[in-house]
Amino acid sequence: MMLSLFRTNQSYASLLLFVYALVLQLPLFVLGGEPVESGPDSYYGGLLRTVVGTGGLLPILVPPLLIAVTGIVANNFADRFRISRTVTQFPGVCVVLLWGLSPAFHYFDPLQFSHLFLMLAVGSLGGTYKGRANEVARFNAGFWLGLASLLHPSYLIFILAFIVGISILGTTNLRTISQLLVGTLLAYVLAATTAYLIGDLRVFYESQLAGFNFGRVVPAGPYDLLGAGMLVLPLLIVVMTSNRSRLMLNIEGSKNVSFLYWVLLFSLPVAVCAVGLRVADVQVVVPPLGLLLGLWIGRQPPARAEFYHLLYFAAALILLTVAITD
Numbered sequence: 001m002m003l004s005l006f007r008t009n010q011s012y013a014s015l016l017l018f019v020y021a022l023v024l025q026l027p028l029f030v031l032g033g034e035p036v037e038s039g040p041d042s043y044y045g046g047l048l049r050t051v052v053g054t055g056g057l058l059p060i061l062v063p064p065l066l067i068a069v070t071g072i073v074a075n076n077f078a079d080r081f082r083i084s085r086t087v088t089q090f091p092g093v094c095v096v097l098l099w100g101l102s103p104a105f106h107y108f109d110p111l112q113f114s115h116l117f118l119m120l121a122v123g124s125l126g127g128t129y130k131g132r133a134n135e136v137a138r139f140n141a142g143f144w145l146g147l148a149s150l151l152h153p154s155y156l157i158f159i160l161a162f163i164v165g166i167s168i169l170g171t172t173n174l175r176t177i178s179q180l181l182v183g184t185l186l187a188y189v190l191a192a193t194t195a196y197l198i199g200d201l202r203v204f205y206e207s208q209l210a211g212f213n214f215g216r217v218v219p220a221g222p223y224d225l226l227g228a229g230m231l232v233l234p235l236l237i238v239v240m241t242s243n244r245s246r247l248m249l250n251i252e253g254s255k256n257v258s259f260l261y262w263v264l265l266f267s268l269p270v271a272v273c274a275v276g277l278r279v280a281d282v283q284v285v286v287p288p289l290g291l292l293l294g295l296w297i298g299r300q301p302p303a304r305a306e307f308y309h310l311l312y313f314a315a316a317l318i319l320l321t322v323a324i325t326d
Helices: 002-006 010-025 026-032 043-052 058-080 090-099 110-126 136-151 154-168 174-198 201-209 222-229 232-240 252-274 279-298 302-325
Strands: none
Touching: 002 010, 002 090, 002 154, 010 026, 010 058, 010 090, 010 302, 026 110, 026 302, 043 058, 043 136, 043 174, 043 201, 058 090, 058 110, 058 279, 090 279, 090 302, 110 136, 110 154, 110 252, 110 279, 136 154, 136 174, 154 174, 154 252, 174 201, 222 302, 232 279, 252 279, 279 302
């Protein structure tokens, strides 16, 4: 069955994530489709959307490639910090699978770059438990968070989760927190300097401030909502099995799993505080939720894991196909 291809630590299995993501995107390649309403973008998010465009092949091809890379980073995190009892590619598979559930997630959005930056930030901070050059690791985590928030300003809320992560993996004090914040600040200084040189500093400033909005709700189609609603079951599973996910792990693995749960917790306000409440913003929860769900899938008997995977895989393809043809 399909999951057996990913029940290995061989590097080729991670590369199969690209094929897996492209298969989930196949209905769009074959049938085409109209992108959902995007809403206002941040300054750099708007530049990215302009580069990728809204028509042709590129805005359909970029999302599965980005989410596959995010899944590979998730697999690397799980392997590097031993947060799973068995080495598999399931964390990355589940990241890609959950992304595929809602048709609204399949169209290009700058937020999909933020997924990747968030996982790189998590990986940077995850190495600070008894690691070397922890100052650099915290700085790097802050810098990646800064890049993510330049595309989706509400990602700044994740700074709170990372401060909690610093306390879980080490010691929280003014020095360690400032190392994180300086990294984020540097990303903004570089971004503002670039905007100033282009002559768009005011536009950059206003678009970043406009990135927090609690009132505007963007209408969504029923299939988009149904797909996003299917994330509730994995969320409940991950929350209800939080204690089991730490069993038989070493201290570093257990602490990193705890950190991931805090990232998942803060992903909810990040999605709600976006520039406009869209179904597409719900995919903020996909990287941490998919990674944790992959750990749970890895603990299930093979037949049961295949069954759960097949249900959601089929649902993702059916929802996207029906949403396009309806």
